[in-house]
Amino acid sequence: MERAEILSLEKKLKNELFKLISIPSHRDCSQIQEYIKDRLSFIKFEDQKINKNNLYNIYSISSEKPILVNTHVDTVPPINMKDPFKPYEKDGRIYGRGAADTKGLIAALIIALEDFYKKYGFVPVSVAFTVDEEQNTALGSQELIKVLEPIKSILVLEPTYGKLCTAQMGTYEFRLKVHLPSAHASEFEKFKNPAKEAFKAINLIEKELNRPVNILRFNSGWEHYAVPDKAEVLCEFKIFENELVSDIESKLTDVIDNLDTQIEIIVEDYEEFNRFKKGQLIGLLEKAYKEEFNTEAKKGIMPSWTDASNYHKAGFECVIFGFADLSISHSDRESISIEELINNYRFLYRFFSILTQP
CATH class of the missing domain: 3.30.70.360 (Alpha-Beta Plaits)
Structure with missing residues (x-):
């Protein structure tokens, strides 16, 4: 990418993430769900109600798009984070509640989907934004399973330090x-x-x-x-x-x-430890990583529980991935670097491009 393109992309990603962080989603997720539907208005989403506190998932699933990209929109509460919904940039990092887990990933996904749609006129993946992941109940992914019949594989966006995780501790x-x-x-x-x-x-x-x-x-x-x-x-x-x-x-x-x-x-x-089912998804993701960054993707084990557990138990191939630091998520230091934001975008956009190839 040319320097001018990188600067333009950086500005778009930062603006998107600032907006997402400024929308609290540790209790009520309706505002952020409606925002995402409005931002991705070229995608027809359906609401799926969850039997808890008026929560609902949003999803766009098609048998023509058997790979699903999914992440959760809810965050942990502010805890001891000062001004958690007033994002700021310092030393190349953006701080705020959910910056790493997972609003930085959502920002990259939104911009990648938007740019891909502007160029090609369609979106090559099914998409779902779920709720309740940061609670012990995890009702969002449990409910989403009911509409996943057309889906074969699921890419779950979570902070994994940029490692492709096909297992969960x-x-x-x-x-x-x-x-x-x-x-x-x-x-x-x-x-x-x-x-x-x-x-x-x-x-x-x-x-x-x-x-x-x-x-x-x-x-x-x-x-x-x-x-x-x-x-x-x-x-x-x-x-x-x-x-x-x-x-x-x-x-x-x-x-x-x-x-x-x-x-x-x-x-x-x-x-218990989950070793996920393997199918075509992991190979496609490895290819996207190699083509975009000119190096082999690192593999890893996700040390934290994620929605991938529910999908795995339902029989789906899962991979967990995201450029972001898991260790500072949920803390008063939660942040994501500009480089990580850009890398998430580059990876997702390349992945979408590969899905369009014969």
Whole structure:
């Protein structure tokens, strides 16, 4: 691309992303869905209601376009991000809630679809924008499956550092509860502290399972000068390929049973490792990557749950992909670089072009 073309593309992508970030979509997604329908008015979308908080997917699916490009429009809440819906640019990066997960990818998709349509007069893929991915329920992708009969393969846009991911890491989420007698804090050494007992259990679990445990939430203690009487910890760890949940749970039970403190363990949720079905999509994406960037695409395993899990279980070929940094998504540093925005556009546009070839 010539420098003038790159600068023009950069401006379009930045304007699009600024607009998307400025539309909050952590609760109500109707505004962003209507915005996308208006921006992509050359595509005829249908609404699909989700039985939760008036949420709905939008999709355009055709048997003539058996490859679906999908991403979610909802984001996590602002959490501790200052002015999350006032995007700004600094040092070549655009900051704001959803910049990486996944509004930067949506911006690139919108501009790529628009430019392709202006040149060729049609869109070569089916498209769907789903909701509720950032919740434990993931009702958007579950509902979308009901209309996916014409689809063979699904490209799920998520931040993967530009790696083509044909597998997704499993996770096991659980809660530890410890109840012990309270006491005056000055005599703490005579009593067991439930917080310390919970952490002791976590350390033993890490040793037995040979992997780190992530602490998502911890509750214990009070303002009074006393040893607390309880502690509760929400935890998770990763499940690797060929591991069975039944084996994992057996080891967890052994650890808890062998402790000298009674600890309750409650399973919250789990997802086994998913190795996705392979079809024509991965080859087409590899070709698009090689042609556009003149190098072989890197492969990877998506470390986080995505909607691809639901599609995989329904029998579809899936690939997860996106130039963006997953590690800073959901944080107060969430951002995407201008280079990543442009690379997402280049990759998608090249992919669309390949689909039109004989």
